[in-house]
Amino acid sequence: MTKIVKENDLDEAAQCLKNGGTVVFPTETVYGLGADALNEKAVEKIYAAKGRPSDNPLIVHIADTDSLSKIVREISPDARKLMDAFWPGPLTMIFKKSSAVPGVVTANLDTVAVRCPSNKTAHSLIKKSGVFVAAPSANLSGSPSPTVFKHVCDDMMGRVDFIIDGGECDVGIESTVLDVSGDEFRILRPGYVTYSDILKITDKIKSDYVDIKGVDTPKCPGMKYTHYSPRAEVFVVMGNSENCKMYIDEILAKKQKRTGVLSYKNTKYENADYVIDAGFDMTHYAYVLYEALREFDEHNIDIIYAQFEDEDGVGVAVKNRIFKSAGYKIVKV
Numbered sequence: 001m002t003k004i005v006k007e008n009d010l011d012e013a014a015q016c017l018k019n020g021g022t023v024v025f026p027t028e029t030v031y032g033l034g035a036d037a038l039n040e041k042a043v044e045k046i047y048a049a050k051g052r053p054s055d056n057p058l059i060v061h062i063a064d065t066d067s068l069s070k071i072v073r074e075i076s077p078d079a080r081k082l083m084d085a086f087w088p089g090p091l092t093m094i095f096k097k098s099s100a101v102p103g104v105v106t107a108n109l110d111t112v113a114v115r116c117p118s119n120k121t122a123h124s125l126i127k128k129s130g131v132f133v134a135a136p137s138a139n140l141s142g143s144p145s146p147t148v149f150k151h152v153c154d155d156m157m158g159r160v161d162f163i164i165d166g167g168e169c170d171v172g173i174e175s176t177v178l179d180v181s182g183d184e185f186r187i188l189r190p191g192y193v194t195y196s197d198i199l200k201i202t203d204k205i206k207s208d209y210v211d212i213k214g215v216d217t218p219k220c221p222g223m224k225y226t227h228y229s230p231r232a233e234v235f236v237v238m239g240n241s242e243n244c245k246m247y248i249d250e251i252l253a254k255k256q257k258r259t260g261v262l263s264y265k266n267t268k269y270e271n272a273d274y275v276i277d278a279g280f281d282m283t284h285y286a287y288v289l290y291e292a293l294r295e296f297d298e299h300n301i302d303i304i305y306a307q308f309e310d311e312d313g314v315g316v317a318v319k320n321r322i323f324k325s326a327g328y329k330i331v332k333v
Contacts, residue, residue: 002156004163007121013162014128017042022049024138024156025125026166027117029090029175029192030145030290031152032061032135033160034125037071040102043134047104049159052141057107058134059092059175060114063126071101071112071132078202079180085201088118090175091193105134111181121166137174144228144290144325147172151294172287173321178205190317192286209316211323227324230293232260234304234326239333241267244307247333248272251305260301262292267307274299278307282315289321 005013013023020042023034033049035042037060047054060071065083068075072095079093097112106112117123126133137145139155146152147169156163176191178198185202187195187209195208237244245267252259252271260274264285269275276292278285296304306322309315323330
């Protein structure tokens, strides 16, 4: 039986985490499914609730940096600069792990991913619980991450002990994951904190995110498996608005299935069965993406054509998510 609580009533949920239970909570990025990171049986409940492969590592969430030394072996001066600049916030960093962190959290790697969320509810819950909270996104494995309360309930009701109603998430896509465990820092998953943001703080990062398919041993979530996919089939149509409209309109003129379009920059598609506009910039595109993919499913759409333009900054993260949601079915126009 799953109990729903409000953001101002966290005591029971915090105690549940402390006792080895599972709690879904809002963060600034997406909703997370949390359990005590140092309790192996509790962490196993996360994998069971999500139907998640056990070789996919989890992110450990903390409320402050004072306790970080308990779960990581070393923190370089440049990593500390990044913590000062971006924590609390949507940046996850990968460190060499201490022996306190069980292998079930890290998929038996010698590194651990850690972040300090800025969402006040998440921060308060972690602090009240007194534990390190391992938390992937609170969705069934492979489906779009939930960014609104309703979609959390769709996936997790009856699978977890508590769900905290935190409304809508601010960012809409998962955190940037930066590997700081070596001499050169690498972005393993792009997010709201961009390459140029990180470069302003440290020169240990040499390049932006590079998409690598077919990773055998993922160091962070989102690297190995098909992710973020609705039930509908997704195609990404990439180019300027005029070329995208021309291509998609031709598809719509002879469509035989219920077809939806995720439009960009208010491009009109009169012949689509359902249209959602992703706004005029990639920050808004990121904010609406997962909610839109689920909304298409709710309207029984069979095929989605996602209009997309290749852009830097947050656009790198949106491209990563939407390419994976489409299984890399991309049409360049």
